[in-house]
Amino acid sequence: MSKMSNKLSSRISLPLYFSLAVFVIFLITVMITGLLFYLANVFGLLNEEISQDGTLLPVMTLIACTIIGTSISAVTSRKMVKSIRMFIEATDRLAKGDFSMRLQLKSPPEFKILSENFNRMAEELGGIEILRTDFINNFSHEFKTPIVSIKGFAEVLKHDDLSKEERDEYLDIVIEESARLASLASNVLELSKIAAQTILTNKVRFNVGEQIRQSVLLLAAKLEKKNMLLNVNVQDYNISGNKELLNQVWLNLLDNVIKFTPDNGLIEVDMKQNENTIVILFRDNGSGISPEGLPKIFDKFYQQDTSHSTAGNGLGLAIVNQIIHLHEGTIACSSTPSQGTTFTITIPDGL
Incomplete structure (x- = not known):
């Protein structure tokens, strides 16, 4: 029950956040516009002719509300735009391979969830990159060692002054290292095949x-x-x-x-x-x-x-x-x- 309520609250929190923001902006706009017209009337800036005009006063009110509302929206939206810019910058750095990037967005709740999911994704990608690097390094080492050994003993076998026992010993080493290479290749392919499986078949x-x-x-x-x-x-x-x-x-x-x-x-x-x-x-x-x-x-x-x-x-x-x-x-x-x-x-x- 608590999970459902949390899920429901997370779904309605962002629309509620925007609705509340719009309401507050509208309320502040109306209050500031009303206050300006009140002051204009007190100081005699609005004459009787303007006050009785059925067209001019509404137009002036509309223009004032538009200018004031736009200004307030521009100021209040800076935080929201800043959060979006932070997210764009973080994804850009992540796309370039910087897996140390982390977001710390706190509000609204959806941005907090987005921040947590982004950080989890960056951590997973960083772990995969480390595993990939380790795999390449280890594979290169394991693959290079028998090749160097085979090459070395193959060069020694070219000498004509080797005894039969020495030649057989070196050939056995070449055969053993070749088998090791074949086993390594087979195991790497098998591991890759199994790691790629997500559903158990057969x-x-x-x-x-x-x-x-x-x-x-x-x-x-x-x-x-x-x-x-x-x-x-x-x-x-x-x-x-x-x-x-x-x-x-x-x-x-x-x-x-x-x-x-x-x-x-x-x-x-x-x-x-x-x-x-x-x-x-x-x-x-x-x-x-x-x-x-x-x-x-x-x-x-x-x-x-x-x-x-x-x-x-x-x-x-x-x-x-x-x-x-x-x-x-x-x-x-x-x-x-x-x-x-x-x-x-x-x-x-x-x-």
């Missing part, structure tokens, strides 16, 4: 527990290679969503915990059902994430391992985050250094 109802078990089987070779202990506790719960996109989520998260868990480590996958939601946990006993790095874990190109000794380009968790939000779910990460990391996904079951 929704089906499927068994998410079975999908997670299949994801575990796909990564079984990596688990065996590091001799890891896996504890999977998932049930056959059905959810509505894009099956292909959610499959990327489970594969990315599993691959991530495997990557950052040492040999002979423990990985746990747990699932439980709450009211209208499914909660899925991926937990490891690896090295964990530093408190400084935890807030950045879902940022594009962020990598906990700054030495880049582990495979990856920092886009996997950003993709996971976008997909979960597209499904109107949430993902959170908690971690304790030297003890492990837990990813908690809460997703509506779609019922």
Whole structure:
């Protein structure tokens, strides 16, 4: 009820503001005109002939009211015109890329709302510009590093005095860096595609527990290679969503915990059902994430391992985050250094 009254008051406040302004201008005009004619009559400026003339006096009154009313309107409208000019100047600066511009209009109420919406828009555009700049810088760095590496080793491979072992080692590095470039390009395209989606398409109802078990089987070779202990506790719960996109989520998260868990480590996958939601946990006993790095874990190109000794380009968790939000779910990460990391996904079951 209060929202409706506020909305109604905001709708009628500007017309009321203008109506009141017109009434005040009219009232002041009439009062000043009447006062001038009264003084003119007192000081004998209006003779009896003019007073009895049925045409001249109304014309004089009309001219006086027009001049006085126009003068008062010009003075009182300066504030309104000033506010509009401030808004035009602010939009002009915003269009030129100055996202620090803010408006502080207080009245009438509609101008205050306009000011608040403008400031919110400028803040959002400023945030988007920062993200765009960071994305370009990070992408350029990630893209340049393997290219420089490939170029360097390709030049070394031109030497005829290399042994077979050295040549094979350098070729393996070139192949690895080429695969890294291909993975980076694929992930950037995938992230751009998902980020551009606003409506979830190709929704089906499927068994998410079975999908997670299949994801575990796909990564079984990596688990065996590091001799890891896996504890999977998932049930056959059905959810509505894009099956292909959610499959990327489970594969990315599993691959991530495997990557950052040492040999002979423990990985746990747990699932439980709450009211209208499914909660899925991926937990490891690896090295964990530093408190400084935890807030950045879902940022594009962020990598906990700054030495880049582990495979990856920092886009996997950003993709996971976008997909979960597209499904109107949430993902959170908690971690304790030297003890492990837990990813908690809460997703509506779609019922």
